[in-house]
Amino acid sequence: MDYTAKLDEAIQRLHDEGRYRTFIDIERKRGQFPHATWTRPDGTEQPVTVWCGNDYLGMGQHPAVLDAMKEAVDATGAGSGGTRNISGTTVYHKRLEAELADLHGKEGALVFSSAYIANDATLSTLPTLFPGLIIYSDELNHASMIEGIRRNGGAKRIFRHNDLDHLRELLAADDPEAPKLIAFESVYSMDGDFGPIKELCDIAEEFNALTYLDEVHAVGMYGPRGGGVAERDGLMGRVDIINGTLGKAFGVFGGYIAASAKMCDAVRSYAPGFIFTTSIPPAVAAGAAASIAFLKGEGGVKLREAHQTQAKILKTRLKGLGLPITDNGSHIVPLIVGDPKHTKLMSDMMLEHYGIYVQPVNFPTVPRGTERLRFTPSPVHGPNEMDHLIKALDALWSHCALNRAEMAG
Ligand SMILES: *Cc1c(COP(=O)(O)O)cnc(C)c1O
Numbered sequence: 001m002d003y004t005a006k007l008d009e010a011i012q013r014l015h016d017e018g019r020y021r022t023f024i025d026i027e028r029k030r031g032q033f034p035h036a037t038w039t040r041p042d043g044t045e046q047p048v049t050v051w052c053g054n055d056y057l058g059m060g061q062h063p064a065v066l067d068a069m070k071e072a073v074d075a076t077g078a079g080s081g082g083t084r085n086i087s088g089t090t091v092y093h094k095r096l097e098a099e100l101a102d103l104h105g106k107e108g109a110l111v112f113s114s115a116y117i118a119n120d121a122t123l124s125t126l127p128t129l130f131p132g133l134i135i136y137s138d139e140l141n142h143a144s145m146i147e148g149i150r151r152n153g154g155a156k157r158i159f160r161h162n163d164l165d166h167l168r169e170l171l172a173a174d175d176p177e178a179p180k181l182i183a184f185e186s187v188y189s190m191d192g193d194f195g196p197i198k199e200l201c202d203i204a205e206e207f208n209a210l211t212y213l214d215e216v217h218a219v220g221m222y223g224p225r226g227g228g229v230a231e232r233d234g235l236m237g238r239v240d241i242i243n244g245t246l247g248k249a250f251g252v253f254g255g256y257i258a259a260s261a262k263m264c265d266a267v268r269s270y271a272p273g274f275i276f277t278t279s280i281p282p283a284v285a286a287g288a289a290a291s292i293a294f295l296k297g298e299g300g301v302k303l304r305e306a307h308q309t310q311a312k313i314l315k316t317r318l319k320g321l322g323l324p325i326t327d328n329g330s331h332i333v334p335l336i337v338g339d340p341k342h343t344k345l346m347s348d349m350m351l352e353h354y355g356i357y358v359q360p361v362n363f364p365t366v367p368r369g370t371e372r373l374r375f376t377p378s379p380v381h382g383p384n385e386m387d388h389l390i391k392a393l394d395a396l397w398s399h400c401a402l403n404r405a406e407m408a409g
Contacts, residue, residue: 018340018341018362019362019363019364024038024351024357024359025038025039025040026038026039026048027039028050028060028061030061030066031061033050033055033058033060033061033378033380034050034051034053034058034378034380034381034385035047035048035049035050036048036049036050036357038351038355038357047355048355048356048357049355049356049357049385049388049389050357051356051357051358051375051376051377051381051389052357052358052359052374052375052376053376053378054247054248054249054376055248055249055251055378056220056221056248056249056307056331056376056378057220057221057249057251057295057303057304057307057378057379058251058303058378058380059220059249059250059252059294059295060251060252061251062251062291062294064290064291064293064294065251065287065290065291065294066287067290068283068286068289068290069252069283069284069286069287069290070283071286072092072282072283072285072286072287073283076090076092076282076283077282078281078283079278079281080093080278080279080280080281080282082278082279083275083276083277083278083279084268084274084275084279085275088278088279089279090279090282090285092282092283092285092289093111093279093280093282093285095285095286095289096109096111096285096286096288096289097110097111097256099289099293100244100256100258100292101258103219103225103226103227103258103292103296104227104228104230104231104236104242104244104258105227105231105236105237106236106242106258106259106260107259107260107261107264108258108259108260108261108264108265109256109257109258109259109264110256110257110264110267110268110274111246111254111255111256111279111280112254112255112257112273112274113254113255113273113277113280114245114247114254114255115144115214115216115243115244115245115246115247115254115255115256116143116144116255117144117255117273117277118243118255118256118257119142119144119145119147119148119214119243119255120144120145120147120148120151120273121148121267121272121273121274122148122212122241122243122257122267122271123135123145123148123149123152123183123212124147124148124149124151124152124271124273125152125267125270125271125272125273126152126154126181126267127152127153127154128270129266129267129270130179130210131179132154132155132178132179133154133155133178133179133180133181134154134155134156134157134174134178134179134180134181135149135152135154135155135156135157135180135181135182135183136156136157136158136159136167136170136171136180136183136209137149137156137157137158137159137183137184138158138159138161138162138183138184138185138195139158139159139160139161140161140185140188140190141183141184141185141214142185142189142214142216145183145212145214157170157174161188162193162195162196164196164199164200164203167182167200167203168203171203171207171209172207176207176208179210180204180207180208180209180210181209181210181211181212181240182200182203182204182209182210182211182212183212183214184197184200184211184212184213184214185213185214185215185216186213186214186215186217186218186222186228186229187215187217187218187222187229187330187332188217189216189217189332190332190334190361190366190372190374191326191328191332191334192326192328192329192330192331192332192333192334193329193330194229194328194329194330195213195229197213197229197230197233197235197239198233198235198238201235201238201239204238205238210240210241211238211239211240211241212239212240212241212243213230213239213241213242214243214244215228215229215230215242215243215244216243216244216245216248216255217248217330219244219245219249219250220248220249220250220291220292220295220300221249221304221307222304224301225295225296225297225300226249226296226304228242228244230242240259240260240263241257241258241259242257242258242259243255243256243257244256244257244258246284246288246291246292249295250288250291250292250295251287251291252284252287252288252291253280253284253288254280254284254285254288306379307331307377307378307379308331310331310377310378310379310381310386311330311331311332311333311377313377313386314333314375314377314386314389315333317386317390318333318335318390318393319405321390321393321394321397321404322405323335323393323404323405324336324338324403324404324405331376331377332374332375332376333374333375333377334361334372334373334374334375335372335373335374335393336371336372337371337372337402338369338370338402339369339371340360340362340363340368340371342371342400342402343360343361343362343371343372343373344360344362346360346373346396346400347359347360347373349396349399350373350392350393350396353392354388354392356388356389356392358373358374358375360372360373361373361374375389
């Protein structure tokens, strides 16, 4: 067996399908977000503005977060020194979980290495807790949920995206006595559209199913205290398990679930992805807790308002140029270019000529023909950055001779 040749083949396949991913090396400048330095493959550097980050509110440079992290490092050192089970549960982890339980109005919370791991570990463990469990999963659910559901060996049904009738049909076809769980998201990150949380909870109630909600693209950003869309809509109490990240709007790192004390106890006890891994560094836990606490308060309300305003301004200005954005009312602004070649070309030219970093999103992350640039405006993007972006897009759209919508008036 020629192992090297096999690796070449695997990589070549991606090149042939136009799916080979190139990572852009950047270093963000604390205190100057969204500005960063890009290091080209040849080692030369260029200043860039990041327009595709998930640090949605700029909390990654917030003094409250940085101070908490520095204090924890000074007090307790670098790593946790163990798994949660063996010497790795610290006062920082307990404090963070209490902060999260409070955020979501739940009895408990469990912190994992990431929201990916939280989804994967929880969903793959649930059939052990509920033998015969059937999971109903929205077709556009994140890879981490798909992976957890796939690995658990239990029964699964995929319902068409946000299609309540289809879900109902699938539920009605199964044994009424079987344990069931409906898994979905609040904000879907590629189109920026919302899941119908209330209606899904109604259906879950009707069929006596549990609900599992990924709020990764909403925690910190929606709701009076940043508890997510379920908080905004007064629905947190109806969702059995809420999943979130500490790495996006909270600006740090890690993931979690929030649920009843019993659910947390059972998942904690059975999920290998929770038990057999080193717990997150205390400084990371401290930073995340400080971020959550800050965003619960008045400062968070202001940031959330500024965030939504920025998204509205960007969408309005892009629409004004006749550029085909998808506006589903969230903070995510997808600009549909429509083919992989132009999407990549636009992204490359934005970076090289304008110092604007926006990653191209191609198949299979999105359907063919909907290849896009996905912008994530935030309160740290000022009017100058916005003007520069608009000018660049206007010029490049013409340069690539891409279609514009009819302009109003
Ligand atoms: C990013 C993402 C995750 C994973 O979160 P991490 O903390 O980065 O692992 C889970 N679900 C969705 C919908 C995401 O977009």
